[in-house]
Amino acid sequence: MEKRDYKGPIENSIEMAIEKIENLLKSDYYLSGRSIAILLLQEDEEIRNLVKEKDVANFDRIEDIIKDTKLHYANPISYELAIERQDEVKDILGRYVKFEKDRISPQEKLSRALMNPLFGIPALLLVLYLGLYKFVGQFGAETVVNFLESSIFDKYVTPFSTVLAARIIPWIALQDLFIGEYGIVTMAFRYAFAIILPITAVFFLFFSLLEDSGYLPRLAMLIDRTFKKIGLSGRAVIPMVLGFGCATMATMVTRILPTKRERIIATLLLALAVPCSAQLGVIMALLQHNPKALLVWAGVILFIFLLVGYLTSKILPGERPSFYMEIPPLRIPSLSNVMIKTYVRVKWYFLEIMPLFLWASVLIWIGRLTRVFDLLINLLKGPVSAIGLPPEASKAFLFGFFRRDYGAAGLYDLNAHNKLDGVQLAVACVALTLFLPCIAQFLMNIKERGWKTGLGISVFILVFSFSVAYALNIILRSLVVVL
Amino acid sequence: MSVKKIAIAGNPNVGKSVLFNALTKQYVAVSNYPGTTVEVSRGRMNLEGEEYEVIDTPGMYSLYSITEEERVARRILINERPDIVIHVLDAKNLERMLLLTLQLIEADLNVILVLNIMDEAVKEGISIDASGLEKELKIPVVETVATAGKGIDELKKKIGGYGKKRL
Amino acid sequence: MDKKIMPLSKLDINKKAKVSHIKTEDKAMLQRIIAIGALPNTDITLIQRFPSFVFQIGKSQFAVDKELASCIYVRQI
Numbered sequence: 001m002e003k004r005d006y007k008g009p010i011e012n013s014i015e016m017a018i019e020k021i022e023n024l025l026k027s028d029y030y031l032s033g034r035s036i037a038i039l040l041l042q043e044d045e046e047i048r049n050l051v052k053e054k055d056v057a058n059f060d061r062i063e064d065i066i067k068d069t070k071l072h073y074a075n076p077i078s079y080e081l082a083i084e085r086q087d088e089v090k091d092i093l094g095r096y097v098k099f100e101k102d103r104i105s106p107q108e109k110l111s112r113a114l115m116n117p118l119f120g121i122p123a124l125l126l127v128l129y130l131g132l133y134k135f136v137g138q139f140g141a142e143t144v145v146n147f148l149e150s151s152i153f154d155k156y157v158t159p160f161s162t163v164l165a166a167r168i169i170p171w172i173a174l175q176d177l178f179i180g181e182y183g184i185v186t187m188a189f190r191y192a193f194a195i196i197l198p199i200t201a202v203f204f205l206f207f208s209l210l211e212d213s214g215y216l217p218r219l220a221m222l223i224d225r226t227f228k229k230i231g232l233s234g235r236a237v238i239p240m241v242l243g244f245g246c247a248t249m250a251t252m253v254t255r256i257l258p259t260k261r262e263r264i265i266a267t268l269l270l271a272l273a274v275p276c277s278a279q280l281g282v283i284m285a286l287l288q289h290n291p292k293a294l295l296v297w298a299g300v301i302l303f304i305f306l307l308v309g310y311l312t313s314k315i316l317p318g319e320r321p322s323f324y325m326e327i328p329p330l331r332i333p334s335l336s337n338v339m340i341k342t343y344v345r346v347k348w349y350f351l352e353i354m355p356l357f358l359w360a361s362v363l364i365w366i367g368r369l370t371r372v373f374d375l376l377i378n379l380l381k382g383p384v385s386a387i388g389l390p391p392e393a394s395k396a397f398l399f400g401f402f403r404r405d406y407g408a409a410g411l412y413d414l415n416a417h418n419k420l421d422g423v424q425l426a427v428a429c430v431a432l433t434l435f436l437p438c439i440a441q442f443l444m445n446i447k448e449r450g451w452k453t454g455l456g457i458s459v460f461i462l463v464f465s466f467s468v469a470y471a472l473n474i475i476l477r478s479l480v481v482v483l
Numbered sequence: 484m485s486v487k488k489i490a491i492a493g494n495p496n497v498g499k500s501v502l503f504n505a506l507t508k509q510y511v512a513v514s515n516y517p518g519t520t521v522e523v524s525r526g527r528m529n530l531e532g533e534e535y536e537v538i539d540t541p542g543m544y545s546l547y548s549i550t551e552e553e554r555v556a557r558r559i560l561i562n563e564r565p566d567i568v569i570h571v572l573d574a575k576n577l578e579r580m581l582l583l584t585l586q587l588i589e590a591d592l593n594v595i596l597v598l599n600i601m602d603e604a605v606k607e608g609i610s611i612d613a614s615g616l617e618k619e620l621k622i623p624v625v626e627t628v629a630t631a632g633k634g635i636d637e638l639k640k641k642i643g644g645y646g647k648k649r650l
Numbered sequence: 651m652d653k654k655i656m657p658l659s660k661l662d663i664n665k666k667a668k669v670s671h672i673k674t675e676d677k678a679m680l681q682r683i684i685a686i687g688a689l690p691n692t693d694i695t696l697i698q699r700f701p702s703f704v705f706q707i708g709k710s711q712f713a714v715d716k717e718l719a720s721c722i723y724v725r726q727i
Contacts, residue, residue, distance in 0.1 A: 039547060042547050085582050100609070100610075255521075255551070326496070
């Protein structure tokens with residue numbers, strides 16, 4: 001208890017100050033006066049403003065007491081109080097709690113192995129391979145999606161609604177809104193329920209399992225050193241991994257990052273180089289029979305992720321991030337809890353996303369009807385041709401803005417008709433992954449980061465994505481790479 | 484009859500949400516706390532004919548706040564004036580988490596202390612004299628394993644009892 | 651008091667120690683350390699130092715970076 005020695009003369013002790021301040025507090029704060037006094041002594045800004053507002057008359061005297069008290073302590077008052085409290089807690093625990101001698105349980109052994117890079121990094125790769133590639137990518141994005149698309153939508157929903165719409169809607173143009181190529185039923189509902197729903201549900205299930213097993217903090221501690229190089233701390237793995245599910249939701253989760261600088265870097269990287277599950281699903285489907293193109297795509301995206309992060313951390317002012325995180329014990333997740341979490345997340349996603357899907361369908365319908373889209377598509381044909389893609393691909397890019405996955409799905413259709421070779425496929429996937437975030441994420445960027453930053457990020461990405469794709473196309477072509 | 488308010492408070496990752504779900508059964512609303520980006524869930528609970536509003540507050544380590552979550556949790560305590568505050572903590576980390584209990588008691592709130600995740604604490608060889616703690620702190624103390632639904636009935640009893648005694 | 655005092659980052663792995671004091675000019679850093687509970691006289695054990703520092707206080711484990719680990723001064727026991 002050596003710190004106790006620092007205590008000033010008794011009339012200036014913290015305890016005296018608390019009492020004096022308590023007597024000066026005349027308003028009702030719901031919390032006790034003592035509690036408010038202690039928070040004031042710790043210089044809590046919010047409570048200070050509250051008291052300034054509610055106890056105007058005595059505020060200056062309270063401030064004087066705080067100033068005086070601080071002078072008599074070598075350490076910040078919050079530190080002194082924490083030490084005092086700690087002693088009190090220890091005293092109580094000593095009487096009512098018994099600890100058995102520490103022993104290292106099998107769980108603890110596994111936990112330590114997972115945090116040791118020698119075993120932990122291979123284990124991490126295995127988790128990502130099994131979880132993201134096998135479970136989300138193959139099971140979710142292929143098996144379940146194929147079943148829903150071919151056995152439910154193509155067989156029942158689409159034919160049924162086509163017949164129905166033809167019968168009750170007399171105008172072809174209006175029929176198009178519901179059952180056309182980009183119609184509400186044929187596109188919005190089909191993509192939402194047959195493609196997006198299964199992929200996101202499977203992803204969120206995987207994420208909730210990771211979360212409840214206590215694995216994420218171990219991942220964070222393994223990756224902290226690497227993330228520090230790109231201006232982030234290990235804590236940022238949580239939004240980053242979530243970004244593989246829904247980058248829009250992940251952008252919202254960047255709130256857990258303690259500094260504005262980290263939040264900006266994470267938002268930029270999520271918008272630029274982290275493909276969401278919907279996109280990932282379609283990209284996997286596009287590249288599944290072309291492992292070399294898949295490798296090129298993954299390599300380029302990873303490289304861009306690290307490069308842009310590194311450069312941003314060099315340019316953005318602000319202090320280096322600090323990392324601290326509690327490592328909870330490994331647990332076997334409770335199934336019902338995982339299910340509830342997954343359900344709540346999928347529900348959030350749908351309530352947030354479904355209206356945007358519908359709007360996108362309506363906007364695309366209007367855009368096509370009024371030929372504004374033809375104009376925009378023509379404008380995009382220039383840059384699209386410049387990166388070596390057929391002009392039809394510009395449609396995929398434009399629609400990609402309304403939903404990133406629409407864009408990816410547009411390419412999917414193009415590929416189904418064998419219009420792209422391996423290099424074009426890789427370049428297109430890189431461009432689309434990097435390209436402007438979907439409209440939902442665009443709005444979220446602005447909501448979370450403000451107009452200037454949100455818009456700045458989008459303009460940067462627009463230019464940057466095409467530049468990278470342009471360079472990649474030239475490199476691959478001049479090396480005569482065949483993918 | 485007016486609806487009584489219960490706030491669930493505690494560190495992050497101690498099972499507050501699980502406890503919230505166990506008490507309320509049905510989700511009522513998840514919304515951003517006014518002026519912030521922090522989400523707060525509110526639900527209803529009926530206990531022996533008495534209606535309660537239950538608020539699941541964001542994680543807090545201490546009344547002295549550093550993060551936005553902690554500020555929101557504290558604002559809920561100040562502005563919503565809960566009749567009962569349930570402090571949930573991880574029983575095996577009693578040493579670090581009892582600090583907040585002491586702060587809540589010091590703030591003159593009606594605190595019920597929930598020692599959650601008791602199964603892990605027992606596995607770690609920790610034994611807690613809950614009734615001794617109850618007498619020392621002069622507040623109700625309940626041991627629970629919220630994920631398995633253990634101790635929830637006991638907690639409800641204490642909530643009801645609290646309601647009759649002190650409110 | 652013959653045992654020497656050193657930052658946590660220099661402590662041997664799996665050796666028991668007690669926190670002696672916190673040394674930092676950064677108020678936010680001090681609050682983080684208080685939240686973790688690494689206060690003077692608390693038992694602390696370092697579990698691992700790479701890629702991050704992991705230590706145990708009571709039954710809780712924390713992962714921190716080198717900067718934070720260097721602010722906590724400990725005495726081996």
